[in-house]
Amino acid sequence: MNNLEKQLIGAARNADAQGESSIGAQLMSKLSKGQGDSQLRTEGIKQELGLSSPAPVATEEITEKIIKKATLPNKNGRNHRGNGAKANPLVLAEAIKSADATNEAGDRAKIVSVFNKEKLAIEKEVAETSARIQEAQKAGQTDVAKNWAIRHKKAADILEMFASVADVIDSESGKTVWGNLQRYSKARHEQAQSDLKERGLEKMEEDFNLDFTTQTPGEGVALLDRTIPTLTDVVESEVSADIKQESPAESVDAIEPLEEAATVENISSVEKETPEEKKERMLKAIYNPEKQSAIEARAEKAAVPKELLRGIGERWNKVPLGYKFAISGALILTGAGLGASAAIPVATVGGIMRALGMAGLYTATDEKLRTAVENKTGDPRTTAEKSRHQKLAISLAVVVGLCLPRVLHDSVLNPLVDFAHSPHDSISSGSSLPPLETPAHTTAPITENLVSAGSFIEIAKPGDSIWKMAEAQLSAHGSLAGLSPEQQTYLIDSVKDQITEHPDQFGITDINTIQVGQGVDFEIILNDKEFMDNAIASAKGLAPEEVASIANYENAPVYETEGYIENGQAEPLTTPESNILENNTIKVDGTTGTFIKAADGTITGFVTNGELVYPQTIEAQKILNDGWRGVVLSNATGESSLNTSVVENRAFAIYQHEQILHALDQHGGQFSKEADFIRDQISSMVADTENTFGDVFKDPTEVYPSGLVETTEATPATNTAPQEVSSTDPEIIKVADQQFHTRVTDVLGSKGLLGFGAVDGTTTSDWKNPEFGFANKTVEEIMNAKPIVLPGDAPTIGINNPSKLHEMQDYFRKVFIETGTNLDKGDTAETYLKRASMLSALHK
């Protein structure tokens, strides 16, 4: 049947349904030289065209061909490697139907056998992928689980297809009947044909000034008399390509339900797609198993060790999300030659390099590129050049750092921070990214690495100040040479003033909020010859009284002279000596501890605030036994990654307590009630943790200096809740309540636009539904819940809502890390979030 004939039949079929003579019939009449019957119906046209033949004969050769086609490996391969045969239930069903029509029992049995075999294989794969998902989730491998989930969905879809066409084999008659899928497919093809026909007829109307809708059959024939000499050509040329793509005979075999969306998608639909559709399309693209398989195949061909490729994925999963975005940005913008002027924030550069232990390679690359350009041009590199160099250097360092696992130690990338810093928090707000641990093998401090290679980037380390950082940079670049101590102080202060005034030019937002691991870029000022010449000249020209004034500061106690010199006043430092128990608060090396006291002075609580950074994180982990992770995994139930995070976080909390205890000791407070309270808390935390997770901590005598903690074995405490805090202060209660509502709204509600359309999360069914709502579910129950596909009309709310469940699980991890709120046995979502909110309110 040629395309025009198909068109004619399609048109006739349409008219059949309407009980009218069709344009197809009219065309038929004309094509048969006026001898045809313009009132013909579809069957008549078929007979005229000689197409009313019986069903095709299913010879053995055809049967084999059908089976082969139905099981041909293709891009939608169904096994987890993506290279297995893919069953096409629809094709198999068609083959069975065809065999029925020809009464070829042998062929039919053979195809049914294939049908059943493929169905079993798919059932097995559904079970297998489900198990893999659970394994990955248990191991905390979110991305791996996600990939398995995609494959699971695909397998489940195919299985559903089998179920849909199962009724192709009627149990009573033994004959084939139309299955749901076939009916669906048929409807799709008819729709496609209808669309096509419309386009074809519209083209004919346009080209020949016809109006088929208003013509009687007679008028139609008269019109066609004028147009028939070229009509066939028009239809053939304008429509044949489309017909070829979507003709019924071909599309039944070619269109596969799983690919339907992609098949029907065309350019115009992409242009018109909604954000949700765009999101689906892009996510579908990046998680396409076929693409993943192609990468694996390419790696195999290039003899890339499998463990190496797997290691990249595993290490990438451990990279904090904020860094992931910046690293990807560097790779993409550099590699694609895009965003020439877009620089990676200096603080982020420092953080990434610090995390990867690739400072040396980064600096060497950056300096090499800079030197090459500056030697060639004789001028300092431009901002755009610097940006490009920076991204190239980052890219190379990241490739080396992440692609070569043997270079790195596992402790380099701490998965904890992945929970603590959502990409939106760290990126959108422009806040500094989390400082990470420095790898064990990197012995030289990152600052030394950077400075020694002539870099202008100074990375803040514990105890640093902008003053110290400026001094280091000026010294590294020889700017302090030949100046007296007072003159050096003046010059350093000049540089510091510039940074204070224009922090954004140096890659920071405020000199008072620089965090350890953050970078400050001094290039712009140290390369400003005019400024430096003037500042040095001014330093050298200081009057004697000015020199004396500066000298007075230098003779002050160390902690004062190391601060920022501002209006003649030394700014406070974060050393223990400068801040000790002020207003019930003590600050030690980035940690703030606050004692909560009753009116009579009795201590009722103690909360700590502050993020541990390297090397504190390493020190904190030293209180954990070797092999503690194994102990946790063997003793605790629930999500393994969360459990290990809990233990690590407790170790950090204990370390912070110990540091504060140490500071109290240094100030004669070893036997104070505050010190006693902290000791009790340490004991409680140890006992509480080990009751749940097993023996994970070293003996206190192995860890703490003598006298700082009680050396008796910690007694397991029951009903001990170290962070069980409350307040009678109406203001604190109000703030805590607001925070609680905000937290629930973050996940389940909506803040609306300028307040309009806002929905308090605690009012939603997802939260308050008595049966499925999160409010009354225990946190443990929520964290251990798996997304499920519910049958029929089961409500998809609360814990039964897969997306909300996932969001809630992520949110608990985030709250846990951010607030340090311990999970008490039996905590419900509501009690836990309320306690976390109270803790936050008390901190404030």
Add this chain to the structure above:
Amino acid sequence: MENQELREVLIKELGLEGLPPEAQDEIVGKLGEIILKSTTIAIYEKLSPGERAEFDRITAENEPELIGRFLEEHVPDMQSLMETEVKRTLQDFNIKE
């Protein structure tokens, strides 16, 4: 330049405007992983069997600078290699035409 600006540039360049931030993060993050893997494969493709053995030996020494020098010597067109892999990834995954 702030993180937010970098984000905006990247989102615009990749045509991810209008998507929820979570989806943007997921896509960009996943792309980074794919590019890293592709670049690693491309490096191996450039090396002869003997060079691969040498590469393995150097990486075992835990010296990133040595690796940097090795790549500089044996994969002198590292920059274009990376560009190729990035473009390949963006095209393969229909992110950027």
